Amino acid sequence: MLSKNKLKYIQSLHQKKYRQQQGAFLVEGAKSVQEVLRSGFEVELVVATDLFYKENAHLTDHQRTPVEIASVADLERAGTLESNNAALAVVRTKENRPLLAEPGEIALILDDVRDPGNLGTILRIADWYGIQKILCSETTADVYNPKVISASKGSFTRVNWWYGDIVSVLSQLTGTPEPRLAVYGAFLDGEDVHKLTASPAGGYLIMGNESNGIRPAVAQYVTKRITIPRYGEAESLNVGIATAVLLDNLRRGAS
The missing domain is CATH 3.30.1330.30 (Ribosomal protein L30/S12)
Incomplete structure (x- = not known):
């Protein structure tokens, strides 16, 4: 007892x-x-x-x-x-160590993803697609929240994360005339991800807030706006589902 x-x-x-x-x-x-x-x-x-x-x-x-x-x-x-x-x-808990994508690697950036269940699902999806690094804004849900850990179904043990000022990180990544790696962002008015030829050099995929999307301060660093084409009448997709669809297409497009 x-x-x-x-x-x-x-x-x-x-x-x-x-x-x-x-x-x-x-x-x-x-x-x-x-x-x-x-x-x-x-x-x-x-x-x-x-x-x-x-x-x-x-x-x-x-x-x-x-x-x-x-x-x-x-x-x-x-x-x-x-x-x-x-x-x-x-x-x-683990030390909050900075993370950056290496050449040929895809990393996730989460901008104000606040729902713990969504974050846990994204950890599980990242693990499925071999994504080992997630950079989180300071307002993204706490990865150590029991709901996040539960929803990840054990994937939290195989995915690394960092919390901090993602705007500062992005400004450093794109501070040269030619960005070292592509920075994809999920937008309703982006390029059809089904037609995208993803860079084999890797890069970052930014997913935004469940209601408001990617903040303008973050969006300015996106080098390729992408979207999931809609064929029906649904207003939007859950951010976890959208992450899975986009990662699947980025993986296939770079192969």
């Missing part, structure tokens, strides 16, 4: 300010906890049912991770999921 102090500590990580203060975040559910135990993240504590521990002792024992055996009721009380019959982990 979890002590009151440990329960209070774990519950505090539901909130961003305490995640930042403690330098830790929550990972919940069997698959996600298994993924993080196999990753390069430092796991501070695992709270698990006896069955989960017995089936996964090789993972916790290998990393010498402290384990607390708890009931399903304790897990659900401590975590954020409505149903969790396996485990949760307290994991140390």
Whole structure:
């Protein structure tokens, strides 16, 4: 059974300010906890049912991770999921290190993507398409939000991110007469991505806010405006779905 102090500590990580203060975040559910135990993240504590521990002792024992055996009721009380019959982990956050795309690589830039579920989905999509770097504006949802981690389905362990002033980064990338790498931006009035011949040299794909799109301060650095052609009457696409469609076409167009 979890002590009151440990329960209070774990519950505090539901909130961003305490995640930042403690330098830790929550990972919940069997698959996600298994993924993080196999990753390069430092796991501070695992709270698990006896069955989960017995089936996964090789993972916790290998990393010498402290384990607390708890009931399903304790897990659900401590975590954020409505149903969790396996485990949760307290994991140390990583240093916020700058990221840039290398030649031949595609990186994502997220400009004010605020919905945690969308961000988690984008992490999963990035992982599917082999995108390992995501640059996030300071107003983009917190990647350590439990909803983001849950929606990523373990992909957070294979994708790197950085938060900061993306306008400053873009100004440095395009500060020469010829940009080193292409900067694609998603716009309603852009070039049909189905007809795009993507540069094999790689570049950046910018995705904007769910309601307002890419901010003008960011849009000025886009070298190629692209769009997904509409054949029906829907007003818009979810930013996660749009990211998947655009990445798929960029991957095919550069092959």
